[in-house]
Amino acid sequence: MPDRARLALLASDTERAQAAAAAIAATGTWVPLAEADAVVVIGGDGFMLQTLHHMLDDGPLIPAYGLNHGTVGFLMNRARSSRDIVDRVAKAKAVAVAPLAMTATTRSGVEQRFCAINEVSLLRETRQTAKLEVSVDGKVRIPELACDGVLVATPAGSTAYNLSANGPILPLGSAMLALTPISPFRPRRWRGAILPDSSRIGFRVLEPDKRPVSVVADQKELRDIAEVSIAIALDQRLTLLFDRGHSLDDRIVTEQFQV
Structure with missing residues (x-):
């Protein structure tokens, strides 16, 4: 992602996700989803799927970067400091997902x-x-x-x-x-x-x-x-963004060695 990408911010309605969203919102300038180049999604896998389906139904089909403030978080990145979120999105690896x-x-x-x-x-x-x-x-x-x-x-x-x-x-x-x-x-x-x-x-x-x-x-x-x-x-490919060294590929491999 380009360093000056316009980012939207969406969060699930859980108390944990809303608190994280409030902290992240103060770190930068955010735009509505319809005007964004990418979206930061705060919550769990369920909210990420809800967001992706919204884009499939109504657009735009822009990259989504998830921050896990839910439970499993298989489609999400680890939640860390809110200060570097814009930089993390800019450096993230894109993974194409075809529904x-x-x-x-x-x-x-x-x-x-x-x-x-x-x-x-x-x-x-x-x-x-x-x-x-x-x-x-x-x-x-x-x-x-x-x-x-x-x-x-x-x-x-x-x-x-x-x-x-x-x-x-x-x-x-x-x-x-x-x-x-x-x-x-x-x-x-x-x-x-x-x-x-x-x-x-x-x-x-x-x-x-x-x-x-x-x-x-x-x-x-x-x-x-x-x-x-x-x-x-x-014709409706989606893009997920992952921190480098922590991609969905890595998670899929790791899952096969769970005992």
Whole structure:
């Protein structure tokens, strides 16, 4: 980032984040998000995702530098002195993150399109096991997957819900997607797949009357779906900024050695 970049400042509504924002606001001149070259985001991963989704929906798609004043802070930088924040942003390393574009059609024929930075999940709505047909690039790969659900995760989201469902951790530069079942029943030996991020992944709900399914793209949910199509949104790439020596790549590697 250039030294004289115009910066916006956003903070979650927690007491901790608001206190940090007040201290940082006094260290420089800030502009509205619509006029900024980059944005400093104060809070946790949830607030960072909220900010990124706001930019996807309404723009502008500018780099985001996160300061962790939440819990996990996987997408954030360590919170240190507020005095050097402008310098830290100027020296930060840029990491490109491509979200997923999800198009879902409900049983009533309504079509909705959402973006997901972490993952898109299909989940059973009742006690009945979901039954799904799974296709990749138009070819049916699993005629009937019986499960609690299934998800598609980006590398940036591979350490979130995907990891909890025993899915693989994907390095950021891998250009791959994780296709991970949630509590699969049949086929018994199928534990998921790693696919090129050029893939278009499709799901069709089988027996929807008896086994209704919902789809969740990060925090946005659509119920009673019939079909879902997922692909990388190449035209809506996001940029995260990380302190040098403390990048998202480093965190993804570190996560694989947690015991």
